[in-house]
Amino acid sequence: MSAAAVEIRPPVWRRLFGFNALTAVLLGVGGWYLGWFIGHQVTGPSIDYFGDIDQNDISIFLGYFLGVGGFLIGLGFGVYPWARLRGYPPSLREKETEGVGRYFGLCTDHKVVGIQYLCGIGLFFFIGGLNAMLIRAELLSPTNHIFPPGQYLTLVGMHGTMMMGMMTSGILGPFANYFVPLMIGARRMAFPRIESLTFWLLMAAGAILTTTIFFGGFPTGWTGYEPLNDQANGGMDAYIVFFALVGISMCLLGLNMIATIVTMRAPGLTWSRLPIFCWGVVATSILNLLAAPVLIAVLAMAMLDRTAQTVFFNASGGGSPYLYQNLFWVFGHPEVYILALPGFAIVLELLPVFARKPLWGYRLAVAGLLGVTLLSFLVWQHHLFVSGINADLRPFYMLSTELISIPTGFTFICGLMTLWRGQIRFTVPMLFCLAWFFNFLIGGLSGVFLSDVPSDVTTHGSFFSMAHFHYTIMGGLVFTFFAAIYYWIPKMTGFQLNELLGKIHFWVMFLAFNSTFAPLFAVGFLGQPRRVVSYPAHLHFLNEWVSVSAFVLGASMLVFLYNFVYSLLFARIPAPANPWGSLSLEWQLPSPVPVHDFDRLPVISGEPYAYGEQGGPPIAAPAPAPAGGMS
Amino acid sequence: MRGPAGKLVGVAAGVAIAGVLIGFYISGYLVGNTTPFRPAAQGSASSPTVHLTLQTVAAVGPTLAPHPDWVSYLVRDDGGHWRRSTIFTLPANAVVHVTLYNFDGASGLRNPLLGRPTGLVGQELVDGKPLAVMPPDEPSHTFAVPALGVLVPIAPVADDAKNACGYAPCALSMAHRTVTFTFRTGKPGHYRWQCFVPCAAGFLYGFGGPMQTVGYMDGFLDVV
C-alpha cells in the first residue's frame, strides 16, 4: 500500500514492540518454561523412573513445543490463522514495512525471505564449521584429550546435525526463494506466509539444537541410531525436535516451490524454456516433499519411545533397531541428494553465462536431474550393507546405487561440453563452479568404492566414507553455495563483492579443502573408524596434517566474511544491473529488485541460454495488456 | 550513528559479541571434565606403590553433583574427604592397591563372563575372603580397565540390609561390602576404565546417564 509506504515511522524504541524477533525470543523462552512446568506437573508423580534418570523427557519436549509456538506467535504467525478462524477472507501479504525492521519478523516478500535465509543459514553454517574446528582440535593427538569423550561425541553430532539439517536449505532457502519467482516471471511464491514460516522454523530449530548442551548433549551423531537414541540423555530430545522442525520446514519449502513453478510461470515460459536452476529446484523439492515426512515420522516414533515408552525400536520389547535404520535411510539417502542436486543446478545455470555458450544438451541435463531424483529413493540400503538387513538384496542395492552415476554423468557431460569451444571467463563464481567438477568427481568415484559391497566391507563406517561425503556435500554443495553468493549478491544487494578477495577466498578454500579431505581417504583405508575420540598411534601424522589443513579451511571462511562485510557495508560499490551479461530473466530487472518485481507479468519469448545466437535479449517483454485484476 | 565510523563501531560490537558467544559455546563442551586425582606414591621410582580408596554409592546425593540421583564412584583424597573424581593419575609400572567400599545393592550382569575377576596381582578379596567368580545376578558394579585386562566384580549390599546408605556421603558405619584388589599399571598411556554392570536405573538397558558420563561410572587412568 502506498499509504503504508509514506506513513510516518515511530521512533526506534517504539518499533521494538510488536511482532518481531525480539518478542518472538521472549515468548519462546516463556513458552519453554511453561511447557517445562506443565510437563513436571503432569508426569512428576506418575512416572517414577524420571526421578531415577534425573531428566523428564516429557517436560523437555513440551517445553520445546510450546517454545516454538510462542516464538512463532511472537513473530506474528498467529494473526492470520486467528483472523481466518473468525471467518475473515484470505489475503496474500502481511503489511509490508520498509527498512531493516522487516528482516526481523514475518515478511511475505520473497526477496526479504531470501536474504533472511542467507544470513540465518550462514549463521548456523558457521556454528557447524566451528564444531568441525573443535573436532579437529581434539583429533590433533590420539591420547591427549581436550574434551571429555561424551562432549566430543556431542561435538561430532552437533557438527553433522547442524550441517545436514541447515544446509538442506542452503541453496533452496536463499536463492530459490529469491530468484525462482524472478526467473519464472512471478511476483511472489505461491504461499508467501508458508515461505516465511519455513525460514523461522529453521531458526527455531537451530536455536533448539544448540540447547542440547544444557541437557547433557547427545551421543549418536547425526544419524541418531537406536537404541543409543533411546538410551541417551535429555540432549537427545533437542536433536529430535531439531530434525523434526527441519523436516517440516523442508517439506513446506518443497511444496511451496513446486506449487510456484507449476502454477505461476509467466505466459510463454514453457517447460522447455524453464531455466535449468528451476529444474534443479523442482527435482530437489520433490525429494524435500516426499522424503522429509518419513524423517518426521521416524523421529515421532523415537519421541514416543523416549516419552510414552512405546517400543518401536526396542528389540527386547517387540520392536527393532532395524526399523529405525530402514526408515531413517529412506529419508537419509534422498537427503544427500537434496544437498547435491542444487549444486548441479547452480553449476549448469552459471556455466553458460561464463562460457558464453548455450547450455549443452538441455534435455539431457533435465533428464539427469530427474533421474537422480527417482533413483535416490531406491538405494537406501547401501548404507546397511554390513548391518545384516536383507543381505540377499545387496546385489540389487549395489546395482541401483551404481546406476545413479549414469544420470549424474549427464550433469557432467552437459557441463563439460558447455565449456567446449566457449569463451571462458574466470570470474569468482566460475572458479567455484569449475572446482565443483573436480570435487564432485573425486566424491562420486570414491562413492563407487562404497557402493561396491566387497570394498564397502573395509570402507564402511570408516573415515573413507566420511571423506567421500565431505567431497560430495562440501565440495558439491558448499562450493556451489559460494558460487551462487558471488554470482547473485550484486542483484540481491545492488553492491559488488571484492573480486580479489573473492579469488583469495577461492584458492585458499580449494587447496585447503583438498588437503583436508584427500588424506582422510587414506586414514579410512588404514582403519580409523568414524566418530572416534582416540585412534591408533601410527595415524597420528595424517590426523595432524588434516587438522592443520582444516584450520586453514576455516580461516578461508573468515576471508569470505571479511569480504562480505567490507564490500557490503564499507566499500558499497554499486553493481550494474547485469554485471555478468546474463540473458536470464532476473538480470533484466534493476538492482536491487523493486519491491513488487514486475509491474506487469512479463511474456517470455525464449529460453535464457541463447548466447551466440541472433535475437538473444530481451527474452521477455511486459505483458501488452495489464495483467488480470488490476484495481 | 551514520557513516563509516558508526558502521565500524557496529562491526566491532558484532565481532566482540560473537567472540563472547563463541567462548561460551566452547566452554559448554569443556565442562564435565572432572579434575584428576593423583594419589601419593610410595616406594622406589622404578616400582612405585599406590593406595587408592574408592567407594560406590547408589546416588551421589544433592551435595556432590548436578545429578543427585545418579549412581557413582567416589575417591577418598589425602584429607580423607570423598571426592567425585574418576580420573586417576598413576605412575607407570606401579603396583596399585585398591580398597573399595560398596554401599549399593545388586544390579546383575548381562554377560556372566564378567563375573570372573581377571588381570589382578593375587586375588580379589571380598570382605577378606578370596573370590573365584561372582554369580551373574550378584554384582553391583565392576571396576574394569579393558586395555590392562583388569576386571573386578563388586559384591552387593543385601537388599534387606539394615542401615543401608541411600545416597552419599556414606559413612563406613553403614551397611557396605569391602573389596580389595591389586593390579599393575603398564606402560605410560591413557587407559579408560568403566563399570560393566547395567546399573543406571531408569535408562534403557541400564546403560545411560551415569554409565555414559565420565565422572560417575566411567573414568581414565592417566599412567605417566
Place this chain on the structure above:
Amino acid sequence: MSSLADHGTEYGVVESEPPELLGRNLNSAAHLLASATAFFFLAFVFAYFYLRSLDNDHLWRPKHVDPSLTLGTLVMALTVASAVIVRLGLDDHRSGRRAQWRLKGAVALAAGVVAVVLQVVEWTTVGFGPADGGYASVFVGWTAFNVFFIVGTLVWLENLVATSIRYREIPSGAPAPGHASGDPGRMGHDIFDPLSLVRQGLEALSFYWTFLAGLGVVAWVILYLA
C-alpha cells in the same frame, strides 16, 4: 533494460491478483500435501508390517492387546462421512445453494469433531499400554498422528465455513480489506474478490479431506481387521 519494472514500488500498479491463480495454487498444494501425507503414513505402514514380520521376543501382539473394533469403526466411519458431506456441500456451493452448503459444512465439522472425541475415548479405555509390544506401539503412534492430521484438516474446514457464514449477505456485507493481513489500514484487497476463493478452497479441501479419510480406511483395515 528494465522495461519490466519501471514503476518500482508503486503498489497501486501491482496490487491485487486474479483469484483463479490462487485457485491453481491451492489445487496443486492440496495434491502435494496429500502425497506428503501419504509418505508420512507409509512409515507407519512399514513399521506395522516390518515389526509384525520380525516379531522380536514374540512380543508383537500379546493376547490382551486388542483395541475396540466398535470405536475404531465409528472413528473411521465418521471421518468418511464427514468427507462425503463436504463433497456434497461442494456440489451445493457450485450450484449456488449457499445455505445448504453452510449447513453441510457445519455438519461435516461436527462429525469430524465427534470422530476425534471417540478416538480419545478409545485411548483411555483401550486396556493396554504403549509398551505392550510392537502392535501396541504402532497402534498408539498411528492413531495419534491420524488424529493430528484430522484436526488440522478440520481447522481448514472451519475457516471456509466461518468465512461463508460471516459473509452470507454478499454483496451487502462485503469484507473490509486487510482484515486478515494484520494491516487494518489497507485500502484494497491484494486478491481480486477474495470471497470467490471459498469455492477453490473448498475444492482443494474436499480433495484432501477425501484423501485423508481414505488413509483412515487403510489404517482401520490394517489396525483392526488385518
Place this chain on the structure above:
Amino acid sequence: MATPAIAGGGRPVSHGRRFLLLWLAACVVVTPLVAIFLGSAIPPGNGSEQATSQVFDNTLMLALLTPATLLVVVFLVYVLVSFRSRTTEVVDGPPIRGDSRIQVSWIAITSATVLFLAGFGTYELVQSGAGGGQGPDPAFQPPGHAKALDVQVIAQQWEFTYRYPAYGGVEVPHLVLPANTLVRLDVTSLDAIHSFWAFELGVKADANPGVDNVAYVTTKGPLTFDIHCAELCGLWHGYMFDTGQVVDSATFAGWIKKQRAYFAPVLKYLPPYAESYLPDPAKRAG
C-alpha cells in the same frame, strides 16, 4: 551484447582429436602405474581370503576408474587452457546446443562401466560374502561352510567378548583364531548397535541386539590383527578396540585348553549357547 563471434573454434575437428590423443596417452601412462603401485598398497592386505579378494576388487576398480578421472581432469585442463577468453570485452562462443552422437556414446559408455562394476561386485560378493555381515541366514556361503569353525562375537558397551560353541561354549575376552581355517563369525550385541571390524581380516559386521549377523572369513597364516568397533555405540566407542591373533592349530589347541581351564568357574553361569541373547533388563530397567 556483442555480436556472436566464433572464437577459439578455428579448427573444430583438430581440438577433438588433440584432446582424445592427450587423454589416451595419459591413460596409457597413468593407469598401469596406479594399478601396480597404488593397487598393491591398498588395505586390508593379505590377511585372509576375503581380504585378498577385497584388495583385488579395489585394485580393479582403481584401474577402471582412473581413465574416467583422467577424462574429466584432462578435459578440464585442455578446455580451460585453449578456450579461455582472450579479450576483456564479452564475446559469445558458438551456439552449440548438443550433439546426439556424443550423448548416446557417453550414455552407452557410462552404462556399460556401471553394469560391469555391479556385475563384478556381485560376483565377488557371492563367492563368500566378501567378509561382510549378512544376517542370520547368509545367502552367499563359501564352499565347505558346513564344517566352518563357529565363533560367536558378543558386543556390549564397551568391549567384545567371544564364545566358542565347539569348545564347550567357553567365553573369552580376547579373540584367537586357528590358521588356514574357514571361520563363521556370529556377531550379536547385548545392548546398543556395534560393528565388529577385524581390519586385517577384511571382516565387518554390525552387532545388533537380538540378531545373529553372520560373516565368513578364511584365515591364512599366523597374524596379529586390529579389532575396532565401527558403529557409534556411546561414550567409549573410540576406546572399543582390541587386537586378535591368528595362530597355527597347535598353538590354538593349547590356548583354548588354557582358557577353558581358567574360565571353568564361570562356565556354569553362562546361558546356553544361542544365536542371540535379548538384552535384559529391557526397558527403563533399574
